[in-house]
Amino acid sequence: MSVLAAIGRVVLMFLAAIGRVALFAGRTLTHFVQPPFYGREFAHALLHIGWLSLPVVGLTAIFTGGALALQIYAGGARFNAEAVVPQIVAIGMVRELGPVLVGLMIAARVTSSIAAEIATMKVTEQIDALVTLSTHPMKYLTVPRVLAALIAVPFLVGVGDIIGIFGGYAVATGTLSFNPAAYIKNTVDFLEPLDVISSLTKGAVFGFCAALMGCYYGMNSGRGAMGVGAATKGSVEAAAVLILAANFVLTGVFFSL
Amino acid sequence: MIRMQGVTKSFGSNHVLRGVDLHIAKGTSMVIIGGSGTGKSVALKCVLGLVTPDAGTILVDGKPAGVGDRDAFLARFGMLFQGGALFDSLPVWQNVAFRLLRGALKRPREEARAIAIEKLRRVGLKADVADRLPAELSGGMQKRVGLARAIAAEPEIIFFDEPTTGLDPIMAGVINDLIREIVVEMGATAMTITHDMTSARAIADTVAMLHDGVIQWTGTVEQMDNSGNPYIDQFIHGRSEGPIEAVR
Numbered sequence: 210m211s212v213l214a215a216i217g218r219v220v221l222m223f224l225a226a227i228g229r230v231a232l233f234a235g236r237t238l239t240h241f242v243q244p245p246f247y248g249r250e251f252a253h254a255l256l257h258i259g260w261l262s263l264p265v266v267g268l269t270a271i272f273t274g275g276a277l278a279l280q281i282y283a284g285g286a287r288f289n290a291e292a293v294v295p296q297i298v299a300i301g302m303v304r305e306l307g308p309v310l311v312g313l314m315i316a317a318r319v320t321s322s323i324a325a326e327i328a329t330m331k332v333t334e335q336i337d338a339l340v341t342l343s344t345h346p347m348k349y350l351t352v353p354r355v356l357a358a359l360i361a362v363p364f365l366v367g368v369g370d371i372i373g374i375f376g377g378y379a380v381a382t383g384t385l386s387f388n389p390a391a392y393i394k395n396t397v398d399f400l401e402p403l404d405v406i407s408s409l410t411k412g413a414v415f416g417f418c419a420a421l422m423g424c425y426y427g428m429n430s431g432r433g434a435m436g437v438g439a440a441t442k443g444s445v446e447a448a449a450v451l452i453l454a455a456n457f458v459l460t461g462v463f464f465s466l
Numbered sequence: 467m468i469r470m471q472g473v474t475k476s477f478g479s480n481h482v483l484r485g486v487d488l489h490i491a492k493g494t495s496m497v498i499i500g501g502s503g504t505g506k507s508v509a510l511k512c513v514l515g516l517v518t519p520d521a522g523t524i525l526v527d528g529k530p531a532g533v534g535d536r537d538a539f540l541a542r543f544g545m546l547f548q549g550g551a552l553f554d555s556l557p558v559w560q561n562v563a564f565r566l567l568r569g570a571l572k573r574p575r576e577e578a579r580a581i582a583i584e585k586l587r588r589v590g591l592k593a594d595v596a597d598r599l600p601a602e603l604s605g606g607m608q609k610r611v612g613l614a615r616a617i618a619a620e621p622e623i624i625f626f627d628e629p630t631t632g633l634d635p636i637m638a639g640v641i642n643d644l645i646r647e648i649v650v651e652m653g654a655t656a657m658t659i660t661h662d663m664t665s666a667r668a669i670a671d672t673v674a675m676l677h678d679g680v681i682q683w684t685g686t687v688e689q690m691d692n693s694g695n696p697y698i699d700q701f702i703h704g705r706s707e708g709p710i711e712a713v714r
Contacts, residue, residue: 338551
């Protein structure tokens with residue numbers, strides 16, 4: 210009986226947490242369309258999330274694309290299908306690896322940074338100070354960051370897709386003796402508009418999840434350095450799991466189209 | 467001007483406020499004293515709506531606090547936080563002029579900067595501090611910037627949360643004098659919470675002692691030394707013997 214009660218408690222806690230996150234997401238979306246809008250904070254968030262994430266996204270994508278080309282070539286060689294490298298690199302990067310890897314890198318880089326910053330603001334009473342200065346913390350801290358991630362991450366995914374494909378191209382033409390022109394032609398011919406749309410849609414959803422989790426855990430942080438640490442760790446874990454779960458759901462949705 | 471009646475607040479099983487009754491008259495400076503963890507900050511945050519009381523009434527000018535236009539309500543207040551609570555990412559002048567750069571009190575950027583520099587000067591800081599980040603300032607300077615921010619929009623009511631905590635005695639004296647001068651000069655109503663008796667004597671018109679979640683004594687600074695109240699006697703003389711347990 211005590212085991213059942215323990216399982217019940219965990220399930221209830223899990224459902225309550227989902228409810229709290231859903232309410233937080235709902236409140237964030239409501240504030241999207243209610244003035245005031247803090248343009249300066251939005252621009253700062255866009256720079257931090259979009260522009261400053263480009264190096265890490267580029268490096269992740271180029272190495273992944275290169276490794277993918279090597280794997281497909283080696284695997285394809287077992288049944289004389291080495292020629293499919295351009296097509297599989299393209300579809301693998303655009304449909305799956307590009308969005309997921311960029312999403313996870315954003316969770317590591319941006320979610321942690323947002324959670325730590327907001328949690329520190331909470332611990333040092335800066336959030337209370339915002340309220341006393343007639344500024345809604347959700348509008349000032351959450352909305353600019355979530356909106357910036359919603360816009361910047363699809364852009365990063367697009368860049369990551371291109372760089373990843375280029376990584377595969379560089380390896381294939383440089384070490385696997387593929388013809389450069391034929392590689393590009395095969396890549397372009399094989400990709401469909403829906404592949405690109407699914408990639409960018411995933412980017413937008415993952416960006417929303419990543420920034421939302423950073424803000425949620427930051428705003429609900431406990432006290433002291435331990436509270437900030439726990440908020441940061443929790444935010445990255447939650448964002449990563451949410452991104453992978455959303456990827457599964459979105460892949461199912463796009464496969465059914 | 468501010469009246470608290472039967473205000474209670476608990477965090478789980480910790481009953482912090484058990485029925486606080488307090489009245490602060492317009493234009494006066496009330497200091498709430500009490501040991502650490504006795505709920506002084508919670509009482510102050512209840513007035514501002516940062517903490518929602520479980521029961522009781524809080525009236526500001528006879529109207530329930532926080533009812534109606536919240537921005538207009540908060541625009542009447544200035545607050546100096548214990549740790550300064552300055553925004554790390556903004557330079558000093560933007561911290562001071564925060565309220566003047568956005569919302570209902572928004573002014574042109576140059577005008578807001580000029581006001582910020584004037585308020586910094588008022589608290590004894592030079593204009594060259596304006597473009598520094600809060601992390602580049604000493605603790606005393608951060609308190610002064612916090613004070614400048616609290617008075618930037620010339621509020622009717624100013625709250626000071628432990629204004630001298632963590633400062634050396636000279637800097638604490640400077641901050642106490644500044645608070646007193648500014649409150650008199652602006653004609654503001656002030657509510658300060660502290661456990662620093664030097665600070666309390668320098669700032670207060672009236673003193674209230676909070677212990678065990680209720681106000682144990684209220685009176686003027688002059689009455690405080692001969693109050694005959696065992697709580698306040700023990701507190702102001704720093705004795706370990708008395709009704710207040712030394713180990714809490």
